[in-house]
Amino acid sequence: MAYHSPYRAPPHINAPPDQSFLWNIFQRVDKDRSGVISDSELQQALSNGTWTPFNPVTVRSIISMFDRENKGGVNFNEFAGVWKYITDWQNIFRTYDRDNSGFIDKNELKQALTGFGYRLSDQFYGTLIDKFDRQRKGQVAFDDFIQCCIVLQRLTDVFRRYDTDQDGWIQVSYEQYLSMVFNVV
Amino acid sequence: MAYPGYGAPPGGFPAGMQQDPLYGYFSAVAGQDGQITADELQACLTQSGISGTYKPFSLETCRLMINMLDRDMSGTMGFNEFRDLWQALNGWKGTFVSFDRDQSGTIEGQELQQAIRTLGYNLSPQAMNCIMMRYSNHGKIPFDDFVSCSVKLRALTDQFRRRDTNQSGGALFQYDDFIQVTMSV
Numbered sequence: 001m002a003y004h005s006p007y008r009a010p011p012h013i014n015a016p017p018d019q020s021f022l023w024n025i026f027q028r029v030d031k032d033r034s035g036v037i038s039d040s041e042l043q044q045a046l047s048n049g050t051w052t053p054f055n056p057v058t059v060r061s062i063i064s065m066f067d068r069e070n071k072g073g074v075n076f077n078e079f080a081g082v083w084k085y086i087t088d089w090q091n092i093f094r095t096y097d098r099d100n101s102g103f104i105d106k107n108e109l110k111q112a113l114t115g116f117g118y119r120l121s122d123q124f125y126g127t128l129i130d131k132f133d134r135q136r137k138g139q140v141a142f143d144d145f146i147q148c149c150i151v152l153q154r155l156t157d158v159f160r161r162y163d164t165d166q167d168g169w170i171q172v173s174y175e176q177y178l179s180m181v182f183n184v185v
Numbered sequence: 186m187a188y189p190g191y192g193a194p195p196g197g198f199p200a201g202m203q204q205d206p207l208y209g210y211f212s213a214v215a216g217q218d219g220q221i222t223a224d225e226l227q228a229c230l231t232q233s234g235i236s237g238t239y240k241p242f243s244l245e246t247c248r249l250m251i252n253m254l255d256r257d258m259s260g261t262m263g264f265n266e267f268r269d270l271w272q273a274l275n276g277w278k279g280t281f282v283s284f285d286r287d288q289s290g291t292i293e294g295q296e297l298q299q300a301i302r303t304l305g306y307n308l309s310p311q312a313m314n315c316i317m318m319r320y321s322n323h324g325k326i327p328f329d330d331f332v333s334c335s336v337k338l339r340a341l342t343d344q345f346r347r348r349d350t351n352q353s354g355g356a357l358f359q360y361d362d363f364i365q366v367t368m369s370v
Contacts, residue, residue, distance in 0.1 A: 123258040124365045130223075130248065130260055131368065152364065159363055168360040175309045177345050177356065181367050182315040182337070 017083065026079050036073035037082075039063055046086070048143040049102040050135055055143035061150050062086070089146050103139035105129075109148075118152065154184045207233075211267050220261035223248040229267075235274055239290050239328035246333045252369055253340040277335045280304060281328055291325040300331070306338060340370045 029045040030037050037045075039059050046054040066074050066081045074082055096112040097104055104112065106125045113120060120128075132148040133140050140148060158180050162170040172180065210233045214225040221229060223244055231241040242250075254266040262270070280303050284296040292300065297320065298313055308316075316338075320330050344366045348356035358366070 119361050120365055127369050155364055155367055159360055170358050171355055173355050174345055175312050178312045179315050182319050
């Protein structure tokens, strides 16, 4: 009854990008030429398809994923990881946005998460949309879709840490449960 | 194991829904189906002035409130649930006000810990730390965030208690269930 590890994009789904190509992008995004791309610089460079700013919480999550020095931004080396991460998500989003609306609706979200290995009730997808949809459209835009998947991943990671025998069950005390969860949701 | 109470003050409501001022606020926003959404709840609570001199509740906090009492995962709230919520809110407000001695609209980090203890939650330092990290904004917690935290604590406690079938203080979670329960809060 083991649970699947949620989907990670297979390596080399795109050919690794050209260094000078990446460097061009980096320079354009690093507006103040500090050599480090900050949260706000990354946010301005990303589009969620709605003409509203990219979810700042998602921007923070992405930067902190790749910022190895806790400096609050990413340098050129780290940026390669950011670029690939975002490109992978763009591909996933395009794959599941079957009607090409630029948004992922409840059914498409169900396809995507089931594809990643999650087994969730039908009603729950409605809950997820409600929780993450910042545009109040009843569907998730690109940034909110990423945010939803990031939180699901974090919860899975926290669950795994407690599931020492990997059987998909954990036994926790009330205190442990609160500590596990308040960190994530 | 004894679970904490909700800190709500005693006292009932006048007999007969029609004379109930709460029913007035509720029916002003509810449609024919007698249910309200997060947006409508926000309007309703703002109208009622329950926040007093504090800023009205954010939409996110209202969404959390609906989820806290939403047994059928419909994303809406009926009048009876609204009444339960009202009681809880008054309790939480009372606690907050007693700690906001300078009436600044915020309480300090330490006071949050004490307030949570006042609500009946006896948490470990680690659990408290997680909560503090999540809610403390430069050491200050505004009323809306305090309510948000209280709602989550209550909702998570309810979820945990339902799985602690022999009242031992420990609960068993299966992975899929864990994800849904935790994300629904």
